[in-house]
Amino acid sequence: MFKEEAVIREILCEVLYGDNMIEQKRISQLLRVSIGLVNKTVGRLEQIGAMSKTGKKYSVTSFKKVLMLWSSLRNLQRDIVYMTRVILPVREIERDLPDGSILSAYSAFNYMFNEAPADYSEVWAYIPENILPEVKTRFPPNNLPSNLYILKSDTLLLENARRFSKGMNLVSVPQLYVDLWNIPSWYSKEYIALLEKKIAEIKDGILE
Template sequence: MRIIEQIYRELLYQAIEKKRHTFTQLELSKNLRISISVVNYALRPLRAMGAIAVLARGFKVTDIEKILYYWANIRNLQRDIIYSTRVELPVSEIEKLLPSNTVFAAYSAYKFAFKDVPADYSEVYVYSRDISEIKKRFPASRNPPNLFVLNADKNIQKYGSVTTIGQTFADLWNIKEWYAKDFLKALEAKIHGH
């Protein structure tokens, strides 16, 4: 994941899940251990599209949806895949067998966050920094993959064992399976409180 995407994730996490909308660039820089110049660079397109408003001291998120769709459109999930394999088990079994330090993404993240699923799914996406244990548990296969391991950034663990709502949305947006759209619609409804 690109560094600027970590900034979008943090803004959306705070705005959607913590209901906090006002920030300073310095605060984001310190919390994410990212240079203030990168924070400033990441905020430029958000300011230009009216998704944030500049205040006397800091800025305010004014349009969550614009940030969400902007991030979803610039996200490149395929680039972050560091390992994929075929596992001949139901997804619930694959999820149970993953190491405890993995972060569930996409369909699994939705399932664990909301305790339901809008459609059946047959792939598991997770973030991890160390794939050696995953490779031991799930050896390489030449068959079409159903387990995808994405490269975890340095800040992802601070959000827990499932991706944030914003990141789940951006990741699902970039998955081609037809049922990803069912998950996106359900997630949009949850974001909007329906």
């Protein structure tokens, strides 16, 4: 995942759970990325009418435009570092993932909101590189159609998950949205539709 995506994710999380004002310097320090990168990302969002300058800060004028831009930039397939077929129910696969795993997609939605709009048969999870060998030991490779997808994790994603998923080892809501958007399974559309309703419940009118 590119650092620009981490900046966009932070902007979305801060707006979803706070106010609409964004301070570039603070984001730069929080994510340990250059102020130039933050300014470039904010400038890109300003060009599409998703942000506007207010004094020394920027405000997000269209949360949905920011979300759609990131969804179009996200390349989930590029971040897959391992996939295999596991002949177990999805709940057992989720339970057997090693400590340090961060669930995304259908599993994250299910645990985050305690409901699922459709049955699912795939598990997607972000895994730090140091525990990938353990994942491969628990879930050996085979030539069957995959139902377990392991994504490359990074420090910024882990920190974001800790701050915005209430300690549940789940991705944040914006990360969940763009990941679902980039999964080809037919039922991902049902999850996206319900997630948009959940986002509107978190902050009324945010997707308008």
